[in-house]
Amino acid sequence: MAAVLRDQDTAMAQSAVVCHIDRRADRLLTDSRFAAWVRTMARATAGRDLLARRLTEWTLLNTIELGRPWVSEELTAAAGWCRRTAITRQVATSPDALRLLAVHGRPRRVRNAASHRLRHPEQTR
Template sequence: MTGPRIDEELAEHRRFARYLQALETVAEADETDLVATVLHDEDKTMADSAVGRHLDRRAADLLTDPQFASWARTMTAVIAERDFLTCRLREWTLLRTISLGEPWAAEELTGASDWFQRMAATTQIVTSPEALRLLTERGRTRRVRNAASRRLQHPHQPS
């Protein structure tokens, strides 16, 4: 079972795996160039997926690190043309803001993606009772509302 389409899919899977490996091991000084290179791949969906995984991993690693803001500004410039990636990085920044107890607006939380609301409601990253109350009352899905409610009732237990 081979043919041009299957060969293309195999090549794409191999490129994706190579990108993930390279992004996972890239030196900080080379990160920007590598992300830009990946984003120039002809398969935009695959490139966005690889860079999205990278952003999720790096943002989680840097979330409470003072370097987060500088890293996020640099990545924002590289991913500016990619709506999904820009949104994801903006939401990681909001997650950081809430977790550090910095000012945020209710509309940011209620208007955020399902992914963000799930993260905020189910992880120990967000401990703000105000944020959890808002998600309990106005979370987009029942899953988010229930998880936020459980976190409010039992703040030190994982959801």
Template sequence: MSRTADPGPTAPDAPDEPDEPDDEPAEHLRFAAHLRSLGATRPDDEAGTVREVLADPDPVMARSAVLRHLDRRAAGLLPDPGFDEWSASMAGAVDGDPLLTRRLREWDLLRSVTLARAWSTEDLDGASDWLQRKVSAESRSPRALAFLAVHGRTRRIRNAAAAGLREAPTRQDAGPPAGDAG
């Protein structure tokens, strides 16, 4: 007896396509709308827009949108002289949120390491895995790389920092990475 493949549900009974906008959860739509709003805001309105997003009824989603925005903006502004003013403005906007406040402090520390400003090994030692990974993968600072090669929190961080030390002359000769200045 030959069997034919089950054709599956017919069109009227088939479930709607999952990527149709009507099927997208409301928080996903708001997340995308928040990212668009944050990305389009003028610098002088940015702190207010961040506060508006953080007032969303879903605090986890709102924090996630603001965190992504902070990471994008900080990465773009890292070598820019306006970074410090921007960071201070954002610190006021996210005051009271420990995660966002810490991420801003870590961007400030990354800026100090990147621009060869004053920073302490204690600050780098107490930094999140995120920052230690970022510094070990992207930094040209022999001091930061040497510290993380020995004291990095994870094997991945220590190995990346050690590799960065071996590549340090190549990294320095290649010129500053995107977003690096001075």
């Protein structure tokens, strides 16, 4: 991770790390090791706002997936990838999160997908 982030092409380095974060977080999302992994990644990526935000949004998804209390404004203000992921996860998504996104999600595609998941909870995209 450190070697990748030292690359002179900052955009490419951060893109590679985002891909790694996304793959790993997706696998660990409901795993008991998730929080420790996020702490480790936060230390390794310190000072990089894009990567910190990505970890924060994955932590929000973890909170929602585990049924813990979460703040609706965080989800509606989250990046598009995060809102789409909240809708399309293959594991059970919080009905409260789906209802929020069905009404307040942006763009319309997110609202429509959330509405569809609420009407057809047995289907995932």
